[in-house]
Amino acid sequence: MTAFRTLDQAEVKGKRVLVRVDLNVPMENGRITDATRIERILPTLREISDKGGKVILLAHFGRPKGRDPKESLKPVAEALAQHLKKGVAFADDCIGEAAATAVGALKDGGVLLLENTRFHAGEEKNDPAFVQELAKLGDLYVNDAFSTAHRAHASTEGLAHVLPSFAGRTMQAELDALAKGLESPKRPLVAIVGGAKVSTKIDLLENLVQKVDALVIGGGMANTFLHAMGLGIGKSLAEKDLADTALRILDRARETNCAIILPVDGVCAYDFKAGAYNQTFGIDAIPDDQMILDVGSQSVERVNAAINDAKTLVWNGPLGAFEITPFDQGTVATARHAAERTRAGKLVSVAGGGDTVSALNHAGAADGFSYVSTAGGAFLEWLEGKPLPGVDALKA
Numbered sequence: 562m563t564a565f566r567t568l569d570q571a572e573v574k575g576k577r578v579l580v581r582v583d584l585n586v587p588m589e590n591g592r593i594t595d596a597t598r599i600e601r602i603l604p605t606l607r608e609i610s611d612k613g614g615k616v617i618l619l620a621h622f623g624r625p626k627g628r629d630p631k632e633s634l635k636p637v638a639e640a641l642a643q644h645l646k647k648g649v650a651f652a653d654d655c656i657g658e659a660a661a662t663a664v665g666a667l668k669d670g671g672v673l674l675l676e677n678t679r680f681h682a683g684e685e686k687n688d689p690a691f692v693q694e695l696a697k698l699g700d701l702y703v704n705d706a707f708s709t710a711h712r713a714h715a716s717t718e719g720l721a722h723v724l725p726s727f728a729g730r731t732m733q734a735e736l737d738a739l740a741k742g743l744e745s746p747k748r749p750l751v752a753i754v755g756g757a758k759v760s761t762k763i764d765l766l767e768n769l770v771q772k773v774d775a776l777v778i779g780g781g782m783a784n785t786f787l788h789a790m791g792l793g794i795g796k797s798l799a800e801k802d803l804a805d806t807a808l809r810i811l812d813r814a815r816e817t818n819c820a821i822i823l824p825v826d827g828v829c830a831y832d833f834k835a836g837a838y839n840q841t842f843g844i845d846a847i848p849d850d851q852m853i854l855d856v857g858s859q860s861v862e863r864v865n866a867a868i869n870d871a872k873t874l875v876w877n878g879p880l881g882a883f884e885i886t887p888f889d890q891g892t893v894a895t896a897r898h899a900a901e902r903t904r905a906g907k908l909v910s911v912a913g914g915g916d917t918v919s920a921l922n923h924a925g926a927a928d929g930f931s932y933v934s935t936a937g938g939a940f941l942e943w944l945e946g947k948p949l950p951g952v953d954a955l956k957a
């Protein structure tokens with residue numbers, strides 16, 4: 562089914578291979594809390610290295626505005642070396658002299674990680690001059706970052722047009738697995754969308770409500786909808802300027818008969834910190850000076866009932882701030898329930914996203930899902946049927 566060239570067609574021996582990977586891994590205090598994205602790229606890196614190619618990794622981390630040491634990929638290079646069981650060199654910049662010197666020093670089979678591509682504005686602008694700067698460093702381009710394929714950036718899209726380009730093994734595996742699991746899903750099809758990236762994901766919901774039978778909304782995404790509906794959400798994470806978009810999505814859901822399941826209660830605290838004093842309130846009684854950090858037990862019951870009704874479930878975005886206890890409980894309970902239904906053969910469940918995978922691992926539920934993708938936003942866009950620039954560029 563692949564309409565692009567893969568590593569089977571790439572002659573990598575002695576070549577400088579620029580490999581775009583997703584190393585945007587969940588991190589707390591400089592420590593990686595979930596290494597799934599690292600583990601998934603190992604087959605591609607090992608294959609190129611074993612065939613005698615020089616592996617030059619391009620990746621982003623976070624959403625920095627310019628160079629910011631807090632968003633350096635250096636700690637990730639160290640973790641990658643441990644997983645790869647092989648040294649990983651690191652260059653302080655992804656273009657210019659630092660990068661060129663590091664590439665020049667690389668032996669056949671060696672691995673080098675270049676600093677965060679988003680330290681340069683040209684990355685997100687897909688600036689042709691920046692693309693050329695990157696292209697100077699390589700002979701071939703391999704894209705193994707399905708989870709960034711919805712971004713038309715220099716390292717995810719631009720490079721594919723100027724160097725011979727190939728899909729990596731993870732890119733191939735993700736597209737194959739999603740096609741197999743979801744191309745003709747059994748209905749009812751239920752989606753759960755939560756998390757914090759409200760502005761980059763909310764527009765997708767307008768199409769999604771035309772495709773799914775029910776949409777469960779949690780996390781910061783739910784808070785944005787609750788605010789739009791005129792409910793007080795106190796200090797909760799939300800993007801209030803997207804209220805009109807949220808109302809339009811609710812209208813569209815009514816037209817398309819898509820059931821919308823929003824929280825009916827919220828676990829609230831004064832501060833965003835582990836172990837914070839917390840109380841559960843009905844959704845119409847959230848105190849002004851508190852924030853909703855998780856869905857309450859009545860909401861969990863509703864989400865689990867929606868999972869019971871589903872034959873297919875797709876999930877991106879945790880229902881609460883699962884990194885800090887006890888605000889992980891809603892996500893953990895519903896993830897375990899979905900895993901149980903899947904193990905019982907009653908549900909096909911596909912989940913994805915950097916933090917979502919981390920949450921499922923935290924719940925001990927990832928193994929129970931039919932498929933776990935590294936991709937969140939890219940997965941939702943794929944589901945919508947939207948063209949993914951990173952994939953399309955490989956086909957060009």
Ligand SMILES: Nc1ncnc2c1ncn2[C@@H]1O[C@H](COP(=O)(O)OP(=O)(O)O)[C@@H](O)[C@H]1O
Nearest residue numbers: 756757758780781854881882914915916917937
């Ligand atoms: N109610 C909430 N308040 C604050 N943060 C939340 C809330 N619900 C979820 N989150 C945060 O959302 C983040 C994950 O969102 P997102 O990046 O969209 O997911 P993914 O990486 O799986 O695509 C997590 O860090 C989690 O703490």
Ligand SMILES: O=C(OP(=O)(O)O)[C@H](O)COP(=O)(O)O
Nearest residue numbers: 583585708709914915936937938
């Ligand atoms: O973590 C990512 O996506 P995800 O949060 O949708 O899983 C990707 O690395 C893309 O990051 P971006 O949403 O800052 O472009």
